[in-house]
Amino acid sequence: MSRENTVRIDELTWIEVKALLDRGVRRFILPVGTLEPHGTHLPLGTDTIAPYAIALEVARRVNALVLPPIYYGVTKSLAGYPGAVRIEPSILKEYVYSILKYMALHGFKEAVIMNGHGGREQVEALDKAAFRIWQEYHIPVLIINWWSLARERGITQKFLSKEGGHGGSDETAVIYSVAPHLVKKHLYDENQILVYSSSIIAYPIEGTIINYSDKEGGVLFDETKSKKYFNMLVNEIAKVVDEYFQKVSFK
Ligand SMILES: [Zn+2]
Numbered sequence: 001m002s003r004e005n006t007v008r009i010d011e012l013t014w015i016e017v018k019a020l021l022d023r024g025v026r027r028f029i030l031p032v033g034t035l036e037p038h039g040t041h042l043p044l045g046t047d048t049i050a051p052y053a054i055a056l057e058v059a060r061r062v063n064a065l066v067l068p069p070i071y072y073g074v075t076k077s078l079a080g081y082p083g084a085v086r087i088e089p090s091i092l093k094e095y096v097y098s099i100l101k102y103m104a105l106h107g108f109k110e111a112v113i114m115n116g117h118g119g120r121e122q123v124e125a126l127d128k129a130a131f132r133i134w135q136e137y138h139i140p141v142l143i144i145n146w147w148s149l150a151r152e153r154g155i156t157q158k159f160l161s162k163e164g165g166h167g168g169s170d171e172t173a174v175i176y177s178v179a180p181h182l183v184k185k186h187l188y189d190e191n192q193i194l195v196y197s198s199s200i201i202a203y204p205i206e207g208t209i210i211n212y213s214d215k216e217g218g219v220l221f222d223e224t225k226s227k228k229y230f231n232m233l234v235n236e237i238a239k240v241v242d243e244y245f246q247k248v249s250f251k
Contacts, residue, residue: 007059010068017106020065026109027064027245029055030099032092032126033116034073035085037208038167039219041188044083045071046171051116053178054146054234061238064112067099074122080204089125096129104137110245111141114237118145118166140248142241147171149240150233159229160220166210167192169220176223177230185221193218 009017009028033048043049052069059066075086100111111133113126123145130141147170150156156164164170176183194207195214209219 007056007064007066008068009065012065017065021107025063025065026107027062027112027241028067028103028108028110029059029064029112029114030067030096031055031069031114031116032073032096032122033069033071034075034119034122035071035083036075036078036117037081037084038171039188039192039209041184041219042167042172042175043182046167046175047073047116049116049179049182050171050174051114051146053174054230054237055112055114057230057234058112058114058238058241061234062241064110064241067103070095070099073117074119074125075117076119076121077201077203077205078208081208089121092122093125093129096126097132100129100133100139100141101137104133104139109139111139112241113141113143115143115145118147140245142244144237144240146174146233146237149237150229153236155229155232155236159225159232160222162220163212163216165196165212165216167208167219168211168216170229172219172221173226173229174233176221176226180223183221188219188221190218 031051035044038046048069048071055066072085072087074089074092075084078084079086126143130143133139133141147164151164156170160169160173162169192207193209195211
């Protein structure tokens with residue numbers, strides 16, 4: 001009964017999870033984020049709210065369950081701002097490993113990590129946890145950096161006419177689609193924008209909207225375009241997930 005209503009494993013009883021396993025459901029998605037600033041217009045939880053919302057929509061399309069998200073991650077350059085929290089990469093790695101391990105022990109066979117935070121240390125920690133699970137349990141693990149996939153496949157450009165960036169038009173569009181009340185346009189400040197440069201490293205960094213190029217400009221606030229973007233994004237990610245597990249079904 002609940003399967004029709006929810007894809008959230010935390011809303012199911014153990015007997016419902018057992019029934020799903022008996023019926024062949026083998027796939028799950030773990031959303032992972034961090035707590036850090038995103039301009040002055042998006043919430044600190046953006047890196048978790050976004051991948052969690054994406055995971056819930058993707059799960060409905062690919063017959064997966066969604067695990068409770070991890071709200072804390074490896075914040076670094078923005079760790080100095082009020083409300084930001086950093087946990088060490090080694091902790092995130094072990095934490096994610098433990099979660100995936102238990103899903104494996106229960107009989108789940110296909111793991112997706114929906115990542116919302118692009119820091120190098122976070123991506124490396126997830127990478128290590130995923131590879132260890134593959135080696136020890138022979139469960140294929142797919143890590144998706146959603147904003148990066150959206151940019152690479154032209155979705156961000158097509159729907160938002162932007163490339164996106166940290167705290168930029170892409171993250172704003174997802175929050176606009178799933179929790180519009182959390183987009184505080186009246187607090188938006190263009191002085192927060194800085195263009196990423198590999199030649200400058202600073203702690204804390206002096207802006208909380210980080211663009212990839214100087215052509216990007218300000219953040220787009222458009223609820224209609226945002227919803228279309230979000231819809232295309234989840235469809236594309238669902239396709240990636242399905243295709244991936246089909247291709248590795250030789251395992
Ligand atoms: Zn973010």
